[in-house]
Amino acid sequence: MGKKGARFVLILVGLVYPLITAFTIFIVMAHDPEFPGMLTSSTGGSTNAAQKAANPNGLTDWEMEHGIGPITSEIKLSAIDEKMAAEGEKLFKMKCMACHKLDERYVGPPLRGVTTFRKPEFIMNMILNPSEMIQRHPIAKGLLAQYFNMMTPQGLDEQQARAVLEYLRWDFEQNNK
Numbered sequence: 360m361g362k363k364g365a366r367f368v369l370i371l372v373g374l375v376y377p378l379i380t381a382f383t384i385f386i387v388m389a390h391d392p393e394f395p396g397m398l399t400s401s402t403g404g405s406t407n408a409a410q411k412a413a414n415p416n417g418l419t420d421w422e423m424e425h426g427i428g429p430i431t432s433e434i435k436l437s438a439i440d441e442k443m444a445a446e447g448e449k450l451f452k453m454k455c456m457a458c459h460k461l462d463e464r465y466v467g468p469p470l471r472g473v474t475t476f477r478k479p480e481f482i483m484n485m486i487l488n489p490s491e492m493i494q495r496h497p498i499a500k501g502l503l504a505q506y507f508n509m510m511t512p513q514g515l516d517e518q519q520a521r522a523v524l525e526y527l528r529w530d531f532e533q534n535n536k
């Protein structure tokens with residue numbers, strides 16, 4: 360290769376290399392969930408980005424607290440409905456006790472008092488949509504890592520899940536009188 364040829368190759372490499380680098384950076388950024396917000400956002404966007412970064416898997420703040428699933432608005436709780444709780448108890452015995460005990464670890468975590476540290480919507484979404492919860496919600500993922508078992512959907516409808524929630528509220532109250 361002559362001097363000219365060598366210079367040509369150098370120039371070519373000098374031109375192409377930064378292009379490849381830029382392209383690679385672009386590809387990496389495009390896979391970031393913040394993209395293209397991270398390019399266009401000004402200062403206002405950066406708090407938004409910081410907030411989103413705190414939520415894994417692009418979950419909204421609402422989903423972080425209330426879980427992912429069909430329950431997307433607040434469940435209004437009032438005094439415990441004993442009739443609904445009794446209905447929930449039947450369902451719990453049929454559908455949940457294969458894996459859950461109330462007061463001790465079994466296949467899954469003990470559920471007595473779960474109503475005191477999880478939102479009602481979270482509990483219902485866990486009942487109605489366990490697979491996605493385990494996949495995407497950090498709390499359910501954490502439990503999976505602890506229990507090495509996957510909660511499976513039990514085919515309950517929303518009303519039945521609500522009844523089971525009522526039973527869990529009732530159970531906690533009974534045991535904390």
Ligand code: HEC
Binds near residue numbers: 473477509515
């Ligand atoms: C096949 C076993 C299995 C069945 C059946 C099952 N679960 Fe689970 N459950 C689990 C496991 C295991 C976890 C922990 C998360 C994971 O690893 O999937 C869990 C987690 C939960 C949680 C989250 C607890 C917390 O601390 O946030 C709730 C609430 C729950 N289950 C309620 C129920 C209810 C109510 C039923 C019945 C409708 C039910 N589960 C049926 C295995 C099961």
